[in-house]
Amino acid sequence: MRVFRALPEPVRQRAVRAASPSYTLGAQARIEREDGRVLLVKAAYRWRWGMPGGLMDAGESPEEAVIREVKEETGLDVVVEPDPIVLVETSMQRVNFIYRAAPAPGADPDALHAQASEILELGWFHPDEFPETNPDMSGEVMLTGAGPEQPRLMVTKSIEPDSPPD
Numbered sequence: 001m002r003v004f005r006a007l008p009e010p011v012r013q014r015a016v017r018a019a020s021p022s023y024t025l026g027a028q029a030r031i032e033r034e035d036g037r038v039l040l041v042k043a044a045y046r047w048r049w050g051m052p053g054g055l056m057d058a059g060e061s062p063e064e065a066v067i068r069e070v071k072e073e074t075g076l077d078v079v080v081e082p083d084p085i086v087l088v089e090t091s092m093q094r095v096n097f098i099y100r101a102a103p104a105p106g107a108d109p110d111a112l113h114a115q116a117s118e119i120l121e122l123g124w125f126h127p128d129e130f131p132e133t134n135p136d137m138s139g140e141v142m143l144t145g146a147g148p149e150q151p152r153l154m155v156t157k158s159i160e161p162d163s164p165p166d
Contacts, residue, residue, distance in 0.1 A: 026096045029098075038130075039051075040122065040123060065097075066099050078104055
């Protein structure tokens with residue numbers, strides 16, 4: 001420790017960052033319209049359906065990221081509720097902020113189509129009729145509705161990989 005303390009501050013900071021795990025930060029939205037249907041997307045890099053969202057840009061807040069990602073993927077303007085659920089997936093080294101959201105006033109939820117080349121399909125599904133969803137914690141939150149009784153912070157170590165169907 002004496003040697004470490006003797007190093008200049010910038011060198012110590014770089015050493016700590018190099019030895020520390022790095023995590024990706026993402027934001028997703030469980031978008032529900034008035035009839036209770038939830039917007040799901042099927043991305044080209046996934047075998048199953050999931051919530052719209054993606055990685056945060058540098059300097060972007062989770063709320064800004066989810067609004068941007070939903071618009072980029074679906075063309076839909078949304079209003080997000082505060083206080084997202086934060087999922088820390090240690091095995092994937094990922095932190096996801098999951099927001100409840102609704103179509104913005106004046107937005108037509110039936111006039112959607114995939115906006116990004118990564119989105120193969122999108123659709124509104126009643127929770128009782130969800131297609132097969134991503135096998136990660138965000139999928140679990142989506143299925144359960146991310147209600148007020150759910151913890152606001154969830155940490156998990158093991159995530160089933162999203163592999164192609166047999």
